[in-house]
Amino acid sequence: MRKLKSILLVVMAVLMALPVFAGGSKDTAKAAGTPDDPVTIDLWFGAAVTEAGMIPDDWVGYDIIREKLGIDLKLTMLPSNESDQDVRIQAAGAANELPDLFMVRRPVLTNLVKQGLVAQVDDCFEKMPVRTAQQYDASSIAHTTINGHVYGFASPGAIAKNEGLLVRKDWLDKLGLEIPTTLDEFIEVARAFTFDDPDGNGRDDTYGYGAFVETDATLKGYPGSRLWPIMGAFGVEGLWSFDSETAGLSIYKPEFYDFMVTLKAMCDEGLIDPNWLSYKKDDFRAAWKQGRFGMMYEQNAAYAATANYAPFDKNFPDGEWIVIDAITGPEGHAAIGAYDMNYRIYAVSQKAVDAGKLDKICELLEWMSSDEGYYLLGWGQEGVNYVLDENGIPVAGDLGDNAFTGSKGQVVTQLRNMVFYNGDVELASRYPTYVTEVSGKTMSALTTLREMQAKKWTSAVGSGTMPTPNADVQRYYDQSLAEFLTGAKELTPANWQAFLDQFNKIGGEAWNQAGIAKMTEDGLIR
Amino acid sequence: MAEIKRRHLKYELQNKKVKLTKADHVFNVVVNLFMVFILIVILIPVWSTITLSFRPNDYLGSNLEGMFLPPWQWSPDAYTALLGNDGFLDAFFNSFRILVGGVATALILTIPMAYVLSVHSLPGRKIINLIVIIPYVFNVGMIPTYLLVRDLGLMNHLSAVFLPGAISTYNCIIMRQFFVGIPNELKESARIDGCTELQVLFRIILPLSKAIVMTIGLYYGVSFWNDFFNAMLYLNDNQPLPILLRNILLASGMNEYVEVNAFGNAPVSAIKAASVFMSAIPMIVAYPFIQKYFTKGTLLGSVKG
Numbered sequence: 001m002r003k004l005k006s007i008l009l010v011v012m013a014v015l016m017a018l019p020v021f022a023g024g025s026k027d028t029a030k031a032a033g034t035p036d037d038p039v040t041i042d043l044w045f046g047a048a049v050t051e052a053g054m055i056p057d058d059w060v061g062y063d064i065i066r067e068k069l070g071i072d073l074k075l076t077m078l079p080s081n082e083s084d085q086d087v088r089i090q091a092a093g094a095a096n097e098l099p100d101l102f103m104v105r106r107p108v109l110t111n112l113v114k115q116g117l118v119a120q121v122d123d124c125f126e127k128m129p130v131r132t133a134q135q136y137d138a139s140s141i142a143h144t145t146i147n148g149h150v151y152g153f154a155s156p157g158a159i160a161k162n163e164g165l166l167v168r169k170d171w172l173d174k175l176g177l178e179i180p181t182t183l184d185e186f187i188e189v190a191r192a193f194t195f196d197d198p199d200g201n202g203r204d205d206t207y208g209y210g211a212f213v214e215t216d217a218t219l220k221g222y223p224g225s226r227l228w229p230i231m232g233a234f235g236v237e238g239l240w241s242f243d244s245e246t247a248g249l250s251i252y253k254p255e256f257y258d259f260m261v262t263l264k265a266m267c268d269e270g271l272i273d274p275n276w277l278s279y280k281k282d283d284f285r286a287a288w289k290q291g292r293f294g295m296m297y298e299q300n301a302a303y304a305a306t307a308n309y310a311p312f313d314k315n316f317p318d319g320e321w322i323v324i325d326a327i328t329g330p331e332g333h334a335a336i337g338a339y340d341m342n343y344r345i346y347a348v349s350q351k352a353v354d355a356g357k358l359d360k361i362c363e364l365l366e367w368m369s370s371d372e373g374y375y376l377l378g379w380g381q382e383g384v385n386y387v388l389d390e391n392g393i394p395v396a397g398d399l400g401d402n403a404f405t406g407s408k409g410q411v412v413t414q415l416r417n418m419v420f421y422n423g424d425v426e427l428a429s430r431y432p433t434y435v436t437e438v439s440g441k442t443m444s445a446l447t448t449l450r451e452m453q454a455k456k457w458t459s460a461v462g463s464g465t466m467p468t469p470n471a472d473v474q475r476y477y478d479q480s481l482a483e484f485l486t487g488a489k490e491l492t493p494a495n496w497q498a499f500l501d502q503f504n505k506i507g508g509e510a511w512n513q514a515g516i517a518k519m520t521e522d523g524l525i526r
Numbered sequence: 527m528a529e530i531k532r533r534h535l536k537y538e539l540q541n542k543k544v545k546l547t548k549a550d551h552v553f554n555v556v557v558n559l560f561m562v563f564i565l566i567v568i569l570i571p572v573w574s575t576i577t578l579s580f581r582p583n584d585y586l587g588s589n590l591e592g593m594f595l596p597p598w599q600w601s602p603d604a605y606t607a608l609l610g611n612d613g614f615l616d617a618f619f620n621s622f623r624i625l626v627g628g629v630a631t632a633l634i635l636t637i638p639m640a641y642v643l644s645v646h647s648l649p650g651r652k653i654i655n656l657i658v659i660i661p662y663v664f665n666v667g668m669i670p671t672y673l674l675v676r677d678l679g680l681m682n683h684l685s686a687v688f689l690p691g692a693i694s695t696y697n698c699i700i701m702r703q704f705f706v707g708i709p710n711e712l713k714e715s716a717r718i719d720g721c722t723e724l725q726v727l728f729r730i731i732l733p734l735s736k737a738i739v740m741t742i743g744l745y746y747g748v749s750f751w752n753d754f755f756n757a758m759l760y761l762n763d764n765q766p767l768p769i770l771l772r773n774i775l776l777a778s779g780m781n782e783y784v785e786v787n788a789f790g791n792a793p794v795s796a797i798k799a800a801s802v803f804m805s806a807i808p809m810i811v812a813y814p815f816i817q818k819y820f821t822k823g824t825l826l827g828s829v830k831g
Binding site for chain 2: 050077286
């Protein structure tokens with residue numbers, strides 16, 4: 001017992017002493033900004049692949065940035081979940097401990113601006129000519145403009161319009177059908193794919209259309225984006241309509257009811273894979289690779305990238321998907337879906353400006369967009385993490401795990417979202433052309449992307465900034481539509497009106513009005 | 527009378543002299559079936575996670591079909607990828623450090639606190655008890671705790687994860703009740719023999735309190751092992767397993783960006799399941815060793831008289 005007591009006392013003493021050795025932040029306000037006396041810049045960034053891990057301490061970029069810019073860069077990886085990011089940023093804000101430069105979502109940025117914790121950066125763009133030309137257009141600057149001042153740098157986020165309507169061309173050819181262009185033709189093709197044994201296996205095991213419920217609170221309202229090509233035929237794609245005549249929630253449009261009637265009829269007739277209401281994303285993707293349906297709405301890389309297409313190629317060497325145009329509805333509407341522009345905002349804390357770091361931050365961002373910074377942050381070191389192909393595109397080559405696509409190479413490119421702007425080099429590198437292993441087809445997710453982007457889309461730019469409903473309203477909205485589709489509630493004009501009345505009563509109308517006010521305030525109505 | 531009957535029935539049951547009626551048999555069958563049902567309900571998600579973690583990359587069936595995939599078709603790719611990933615091993619080690627440091631700190635602080643509160647002769651005992659209970663009822667909130675951790679210089683230090691919660695009022699009260707239940711005569715006799723209060727605690731109380739110490743240690747261990755929020759808030763690097771696990775679980779869109787994920791060519795869903803399973807292993811391994819104490823500890827206060 002005496003020995004145990006001694007051990008416990010030593011452990012306690014060590015633990016109590018820990019705070020003494022804990023490192024505090026070093027004040028670098030008076031640093032000269034030279035390699036010998038660098039300015040410390042704390043950067044909280046959104047990692048490209050958070051689960052791959054933090055950039056290692058011996059990353060070559062630290063030395064380059066210190067030598068060339070006189071900056072001692074301190075990196076912190078933000079959590080990958082947006083609400084976790086918000087909590088982290090808000091807690092730091094409340095403690096006046098915001099880092100010098102940090103990624104932040106717009107709603108949180110707005111709050112921080114109100115608290116005076118974020119600096120205006122109106123004058124910074126002219127100090128970063130290369131980066132501004134690459135990343136900050138008028139739309140980007142408008143995204144971070146609050147009360148007439150710019151409070152952050154908004155870089156392009158995920159690629160817009162990167163999904164499309166795909167059809168099994170081999171099934172069309174086998175059944176002697178044409179590519180559908182109208183809603184009626186679309187339903188006819190779906191019917192044929194369901195009942196005319198398009199795969200010729202003699203079994204009734206195929207469906208016309210496949211989907212799953214993919215929704216969010218700002219752009220993809222229930223039943224979700226995977227039904228957008230059908231919704232587009234009625235002009236009700238996207239949660240919000242930004243059209244001057246119909247501004248507000250799309251559910252208020254009379255055409256939404258017509259869409260529901262059509263979708264319900266397709267479900268009842270069995271033209272849509274009946275599992276669509278319960279499928280998760282992975283189930284859906286396994287299903288099309290198993291040949292369960294002949295039409296779907298899918299993302300370019302999830303369909304055409306090497307590893308993603310390989311199982312389909314193995315199962316159906318003669319199978320072929322093609323990207324088709326939006327189908328036209330009874331009133332002439334047609335759209336593949338609705339798109340928003342995504343931005344990643346990096347804001348500068350007022351504390352950093354007070355410490356005289358703003359110029360160094362601009363210098364750092366501008367360097368990131370130089371050739372040296374762009375390739376180092378985007379792909380790593382040439383010969384170590386990437387090699388250039390004959391077209392000057394960075395590729396993984398034979399670099400194994402150290403390649404920028406490998407498990408070790410990915411950690412040194414965690415900052416790539418700070419330099420990528422969906423340029424040609426990035427996309428060509430990300431989506432290389434390849435030949436499929438079994439059928440020998442030449443495939444490219446980039447070609448597919450360009451095809452998808454060329455189709456007819458509806459602009460819903462600004463959706464990401466729209467107000468979101470409370471949980472009860474959201475649940476009522478989703479659940480009621482699901483009940484109509486499954487038949488739990490009969491879909492009649494009277495019941496639809498009753499649903500809208502109740503929706504308005506519990507907060508739907510207030511949500512709609514708040515949305516219209518936001519559109520008006522931000523000049524989003526077109 | 528009832529006690530006599532109960533003892534008699536127990537004796538007869540032990541000597542198998544009681545013949546079960548048809549109703550007894552039916553009852554037993556129903557109860558057993560119900561228990562089997564409960565067992566299946568518990569086992570399905572566990573089995574689903576295990577089979578999912580061994581799912582091969584070229585598997586195309588549904589999740590339900592995957593649960594019945596024969597073991598010779600399983601693939602260890604997900605585990606190979608996780609164990610070969612430095613980030614996972616670092617996170618595991620960080621979690622282990624938090625676990626050991628946290629449990630040691632929590633017990634070192636909770637045991638004396640609970641003992642002091644159990645001593646009836648402590649001056650101002652009621653007020654001190656009240657002070658202890660107040661933060662249990664009224665949580666101070668995130669921001670004051672954040673400021674305290676910052677001012678203590680603990681930001682980005684692993685101890686920031688466990689020090690703010692090193693004394694749980696709930697655990698302290700349970701332990702105090704256990705100490706109160708130890709006969710006072712034992713403490714008195716130790717004091718008469720010349721023991722100081724610390725000696726009473728270490729030589730008399732603690733040897734009699736293995737069950738509660740192990741139980742509370744397990745409570746602390748589970749909470750520190752699973753703690754995501756404090757780690758997310760206070761740590762910039764050296765992040766523990768819950769942070770990595772959450773990042774992996776949220777990485778559903780990995781295959782939409784590049785053609786490989788952070789863990790090589792194993793399926794994303796298998797990686798997720800494998801990481802869930804592996805993060806639970808320390809608790810699964812530890813529990814059987816602590817179970818006998820845990821059962822005793824959790825029964826504390828359930829029997830009066």
